[in-house]
Amino acid sequence: MTQHPAPSRRTVAKGALLGAAAVLFGPSAARAAEGTAALRLPAPTGPHRVGLRTFALTDTSRSDPWEPGAREVMISVLYPARTVRGFPRAPQLTPAEAREFAGLAPLVHPGLPAVGVDWGAVLTHGHVDAPPLPGRRPVLLYTPGGGDSRALGTTLAEDLASHGRVVVLVDHPGDASQVELPSGMRTTVLRGEPDPETFRTMIDTRVADLRLVLDRLGDLPLAPVMDLRRIGVYGHSAGGTAAVHALAGDDRITAGVNLEGYLDLDPDLVAGLDRPLLMFRTDGFASAARLERSWAGLPARRVLLTDAGHWVFSDYAHLVPRLQAAGLVTAGTRAALVGAGDTAATTALVRHGVRAFFDHRLRTPAPPARARRSPQ
Template structure:
């Protein structure tokens, strides 16, 4: 895994949001599919098609999903489910891709629910977008390169699906990592399963009705469940690396996928609640050798006015492995975030580093960094909503910058053997 990276974007300058949106449509989104429409152009039948930024690495990318069932845990959000189910997407360097179709970002069923749930949460357009039409750059079921690769777990933000981390995952896979993005059902906005079962349909929506951090009990349950999910996924990856098939539906796996996993080199990165999750998971599980927390609190919500929330053990005691704290200058929760991050940084062994992206907002770490400017350019999102979501930073700057921070961190701390 190379540590070299050239993003070609100089110092971030404050420009108009309109200029940024035009650059997003004209410059950033390359790599196949229908061209981004001009602002004001008629939307295609079914709504406008948005495009994800192309990965920059030398490897073609394979794609598969894993349906994993943990019989040792009950689902914390749905009493009718006696087991805990987890869905994951695996991106990996492919040996060959001919004959393997390109994967959509979301299934049609998940996209339909996404267009309702996320439209409400993030002020996305309620019509005019075909969310199911966005394609990735990864090929379904392509055979993996039989070369042991670093394994990176991804935990998305609270209420977000794993599919909103596609751009970064593809970038990492194109540069020689295996990326496993984990959905946390009941928490994630929508999770599509291979089949329906008693207690849920084919697509399971989030139970959240607002910010889970406003409820200390909900937040504690969410983070505890997420950490257990990641540890369980690691257990199942060990089964896969040993030649087994952990998919609970028995679906066939891409050839040589298990041989692509180097579980001696495991990292984790997460956004918001996912950042909290990966930092604490690294503290609890020594299999995780490095982690990136993108604006995830490292304390529990305050139990009352003028009372500080309890720090997570990772912030109380520190870690002996590398942790990157990655933030924006536009996150509304920066003041609240500062307390637990300051505690993390105060530990004397110096394993934690902090970096900031300016002129950006909280969702710039997700695919919204590329998608929101396209929505604005098409007249489907007001400039102020785009700034609230991802900031005024140009996507031609933000996308490579976020990729660079994450990829260079893991290249340094999970080097090739």
């Protein structure tokens, strides 16, 4: 076994300075000092490398609720790749999205820095247009938290894809902080907590967006690697609400995961749910009483995450602690967003729980039993 000497104090100090430079001044400063990007997402844990393709979908039968015109939706599809050699890693946000998000971040999530972060420098582990691994695999749809773009669900999605799932991240323009569409950039209409009417519109629109995606999956170039008999849905916050509503109302979906979303919008619909559901919550959620009331009586398995905050289910679990280490986010902001605990450990629990649930609920259907011959 090769022995590696412990780093000297000088090496450790140098590494810390390079990491801070990457956050504060972007990739140019990091490169100038041999630097390492400080804003990183954790690698997926599965045996497969991950491919990524992005598609724009238009529903000409439906008007967009937030601005005039037909409804447009962006999706990213993550999947096990046959090879990733020669296929670049995708940035978490496009350059245009990163510029928009730099100004929107402190509005969407108070306490995030208004300046000093190169959001466009964050790379995913998805390789653009990498060829998929042959074989049909279960499909999981993801809908993000209110005000968030689909890109902030990258970490969990990549992990699921690396373990042999096809994961579809769905953006909801007008609700999401920013989405770059073929027709142009869309930014969020949300400012603070949505009122009941706005929340109703958000959830109805998200459920319709999920139905659109389900309708179009069979037409995508990646359809040959999707097993459309095995479909699950999961979502965070408002996305959790939408995921459960979609699960209850669409027979194509077999099972769902709710990552701390309210379920009091349509109590009768939710009460009649007869499909497998897993629900996560944190002990740091500010509206825990409403959440618990809305979950009362549901026959679903529940998991409580301790020392955790509401946005720990998203990529903020990894980005916010790094921003705090660079002095760009306070301890109070960190606690409010993702909790004061070990976010890496919490992420590992969520990854394992969601993966195990869908592994169990979306197992390959058994082949039909062969008829026995009657004795002669």
